[in-house]
Amino acid sequence: MATVKDIAKLAGVSTATVSRALANPKKVTDATKLKVQSAADQLGYAPNAIARSLRTQESKTIVVILPDIGNHFFTDIIKGIEQIAHKNAYKVLIGDAGNDVDRATKYLELVYSKQADGVLSLTADIPIANLLDASGKPKFPLVMACEYYPQSAIPSVHIDNEYSARIVLESLVQMGHYKIACITGDRRNSISIARMKGFKDSMKKWRLQIPDQYIAEGDYSLLSGYELAAGLLSLEDRPSAIFCHNDEMAIGVLKRAREMDIKVPEQLSVVGFDNIPFCEYSTPELSTVHQPKQLIGETAMKLLLNILSGKKPNPEITLPTQLIVRGTTMPPPLDQRLKIDI
Amino acid sequence: MATVKDIAKLAGVSTATVSRALANPKKVTDATKLKVQSAADQLGYAPNAIARSLRTQESKTIVVILPDIGNHFFTDIIKGIEQIAHKNAYKVLIGDAGNDVDRATKYLELVYSKQADGVLSLTADIPIANLLDASGKPKFPLVMACEYYPQSAIPSVHIDNEYSARIVLESLVQMGHYKIACITGDRRNSISIARMKGFKDSMKKWRLQIPDQYIAEGDYSLLSGYELAAGLLSLEDRPSAIFCHNDEMAIGVLKRAREMDIKVPEQLSVVGFDNIPFCEYSTPELSTVHQPKQLIGETAMKLLLNILSGKKPNPEITLPTQLIVRGTTMPPPLDQRLKIDI
DNA sequence: CTGAAAGCGCTTACAG
């Protein structure tokens, strides 16, 4: 491997000049620029980024901490992150936590070991003490996306989860549903809490009850939706609608309903969350809440870039969602329909 | 950030001793080990991996080049890679090529810039001249998984694509299908070529015809399966079975059939490839070829580890596949059934 | 515009 030293020798200049010619072509004569350039080409020079990092104290790399690479929701988020990162000459290290807190936390070491300049975390499962110093400020350049720590000073971009749950509920109630169940994610998670709050607030507003057994806690997988639906759909007073906190669990519910011979949407309405590509390929096509996934990724990366360049960040950005009504929702059977004046 | 120098000062030893105490506790007195360790703890020392890399000339990082992060087939492969990598103290840099050859090729620079020690490529779309030197040997530690360059000296782990296609075809023919269409991936790709060969060989063996318009070229997306099925299913002599080169295209076919009111499997059999989790959640559940995805990832990473440690690699590893018959395949209607003696 | 020199933070032969 050729180094600046080799180029310097071949071009008959100093290593300082080589470095300058390659990095700032303006600070150097056209003649030397040419000499250096052709020597570099001749030697097939590739700069050693490690040496550069050690000298400049920056790696031009960021880590994104991914809760679970098996969750398809994150695909477009990552695409958004990578697009902005690459456009700005940053490399992206993707750390899959496999739903494990310790593994997620471990990726933070990359910034202490100087292999990354900042962190873009898609999970709020990391103990917050690992992220904030005594004064409550982030210990290193850090942005959260999708998930977040409420009332923390960590810059974050996310949707309005409470509002998004409310529009789902409003739509369902307007159709006449009142026996509405819910399959959540991890219930200690801020996202689940916000969505549950939106759900409960809407129900309360319409003076509707939520029996305890109508709330089930899943893990965002196809399987957990499938398994939890078994319980929900066997209830004596079976719900006429199920609101799932992501699309994969909703697709799991669809399968269970099919097996139990419960017709969707005639006998059961199902709503998902995220709007992953598979929504349009389920039977029936899944009604859901659309999240601007790629935009979330892009925005979060831009925020991190701002922090990395020393600007003080916009602390919190909320992006819009949208209810998408497809084939899994309709008014419940007449005998189960709510009678209200709208 | 504390450095070895700081620790050395606090512990009253040299930086050399600090380095040794931390890395090889055996080469040092118990007393100094203790002194150094406690000084390091006290200062909250985190080693600078960049400096270490520059000195040791290895980054303990590998890149995996991913054709498209949107293709769910790769999820478990990556899990397998990461598991073995982390167990061996290697970091994994995931490079998403977004189905773009130039982007894929660009990730190779990470090894020239010393940010990665080796490459695990899941795509064979990179021009091979970028990988091999004049004598046909890999320019750097390199392993292929899933895809490969036929007759190259690049170590690779993959399935037997030809055989896998044959078992699909045999199963279909045994059921009595003879009008069998195929939706492939990129047809210049070695995987598609091998699967097509298995397909054609089987058909030839049974003396069956494959009309040109029975072969359609897709891009592994849900949408391409959906779109190409429109043509296939509108043919005057409509196929009674479609073999898709991945599950997502097969699920796209299912949707189109539903819309055209063609009953699967009664009027149309569909077979996918890969066995992604969604297979069990489609309607009907998708028959497919199971690939040992996680094992492929693990095996490929072990191969790369071998190369990295100077051992000469096992050049090619083939892992077994398995036909999984679910709800999308059955014998064709009687009037379209092949009459053969078996 | 160019060069000599220092230094980023480690590790490791080489002496002792």
Next chain:
DNA sequence: CTGAAAGCGCTTACAG
């Protein structure tokens, strides 16, 4: 067992 010194390959203030 321990220390002094060199060096990995860059970049950048400092002189000139």
